[in-house]
Amino acid sequence: MEEQEKAVEKTAVEKVAVEKVVVEKKDKSLKEVKVTKKFKLPVSNDKKVIIAIVTAVLVIAFVIFGWFYYNNNLKPVVTFDGGNLTTSEFTIYYKTFAPMLEYYGYAADAIPTQIANKAAIDKIILLKAKEAGVKLSDADKAKVDEIFKDQAQIKKFTDDGIDPIKMKQLYYNDYIITAYINKLKGELTNEEVTAYLKTTYGEAVDMTEFVTRHILFSTIDSTTGSAMTAEKKAEVKVKAEAALARVLANEDFATLAKELSEDPGTKELGGVYKMYLDENTATEYRDAVKNLSVGSTTTALVETSYGYHIIKLDSKVENGRVNSDSDREVIASSKIDEIGKTKNMKVNDVILKKLVETITGKKATDKTADTTTPATTPATTDGTTTTPATTDTVPVQ
Numbered sequence: 001m002e003e004q005e006k007a008v009e010k011t012a013v014e015k016v017a018v019e020k021v022v023v024e025k026k027d028k029s030l031k032e033v034k035v036t037k038k039f040k041l042p043v044s045n046d047k048k049v050i051i052a053i054v055t056a057v058l059v060i061a062f063v064i065f066g067w068f069y070y071n072n073n074l075k076p077v078v079t080f081d082g083g084n085l086t087t088s089e090f091t092i093y094y095k096t097f098a099p100m101l102e103y104y105g106y107a108a109d110a111i112p113t114q115i116a117n118k119a120a121i122d123k124i125i126l127l128k129a130k131e132a133g134v135k136l137s138d139a140d141k142a143k144v145d146e147i148f149k150d151q152a153q154i155k156k157f158t159d160d161g162i163d164p165i166k167m168k169q170l171y172y173n174d175y176i177i178t179a180y181i182n183k184l185k186g187e188l189t190n191e192e193v194t195a196y197l198k199t200t201y202g203e204a205v206d207m208t209e210f211v212t213r214h215i216l217f218s219t220i221d222s223t224t225g226s227a228m229t230a231e232k233k234a235e236v237k238v239k240a241e242a243a244l245a246r247v248l249a250n251e252d253f254a255t256l257a258k259e260l261s262e263d264p265g266t267k268e269l270g271g272v273y274k275m276y277l278d279e280n281t282a283t284e285y286r287d288a289v290k291n292l293s294v295g296s297t298t299t300a301l302v303e304t305s306y307g308y309h310i311i312k313l314d315s316k317v318e319n320g321r322v323n324s325d326s327d328r329e330v331i332a333s334s335k336i337d338e339i340g341k342t343k344n345m346k347v348n349d350v351i352l353k354k355l356v357e358t359i360t361g362k363k364a365t366d367k368t369a370d371t372t373t374p375a376t377t378p379a380t381t382d383g384t385t386t387t388p389a390t391t392d393t394v395p396v397q
Contacts, residue, residue: 077352078120080343083127085120087355092166093119094359112356116347121340126173128339129180140175144168184332190322196331197321206277209320210289212313213253213271215243216263219307227305240301240308247297253312262307272314276321282306289313 076084093115101111147153148168157164197205217240219228243260247253254270261267275281282304292313302309321327357363
């Protein structure tokens with residue numbers, strides 16, 4: 001019995017001894033690994049030189065890229081309090097609007113400044129819109145997205161040297177700006193509109209809104225945009241007189257307007273046109289309306305530069321002009337112009353000139369004396385920083 005107990009005790013002691021040896025070997029192995037990991041091979045002088053050269057090249061390349069990117073994208077063309085207009089932002093505006101301004105006869109040397117003003121004021125409006133919580137609506141976004149699904153349109157932008165992505169953002173921005181202007185229009189009080197109208201047209205301004213309907217037979221040649229020949233005009237008059245006979249025979253005016261009118265702006269509305277006794281409406285049209293009683297129609301054709309009209313007066317709204325969309329838009333636009341003036345906008349003429357030369361590939365012929373020009377300095381006769389609101393003479397074509 002004693003011999004068995006001694007054997008068991010001996011086995012246990014041997015087992016402990018073995019485990020201790022294993023642990024010691026593991027500890028030693030770990031120490032060796034740690035030592036190995038801390039050990040580094042020395043770097044030769046040649047390798048140090050190569051690493052230094054590669055690093056220097058990378059730094060120089062980065063600096064050159066940064067300088068190039070800054071000059072071509074971030075260099076300010078216009079500065080204003082709280083921000084600036086970069087070369088990249090100006091470029092997309094120039095490529096978009098320069099051909100349009102050239103078409104409408106703007107002086108070539110005035111176009112760059114005019115566009116710079118427009119782009120800068122747009123950026124300021126976008127900042128104000130953001131402050132006011134105005135965002136792109138889902139409906140407007142969908143309209144823009146639909147346009148940019150057209151591959152032919154995208155190809156045209158690309159062929160014109162315009163980045164479709166940047167152009168798409170420009171479309172988005174335009175809708176946001178419109179939404180902000182509409183917000184300003186809606187926030188105007190009737191007293192503000194009345195004060196503006198009396199200041200502009202005098203204390204005796206007629207505040208009546210005339211709700212009319214009209215049927216137009218156009219005497220403008222659709223192919224040339226000019227007045228028709230006397231022969232064609234006579235043919236149009238015959239059609240207009242036939243329509244007048246139907247009106248005088250008490251056929252429904254709105255139905256006839258939808259069927260016969262050649263004014264696309266009012267045709268689908270049954271000819272409805274709201275007007276005021278101001279210069280935004282053709283003189284002949286105004287005079288005819290003044291002589292109508294509510295519910296009556298003209299018994300003879302009314303001729304304007306647009307063509308032959310048959311007119312009906314649906315109603316008159318006293319003081320209704322305070323709701324005039326065109327008047328409110330003019331007031332809102334004037335508020336935006338004031339925002340631009342208070343932002344201390346300045347165009348850097350030197351940068352602008354060089355940038356336009358880069359875009360067009362043509363050397364500018366004008367000589368710039370100053371390095372900066374206040375954005376409110378006239379680039380054209382009105383010196384506007386944003387395109388003034390305009391209203392068509394009736395009917396809206």
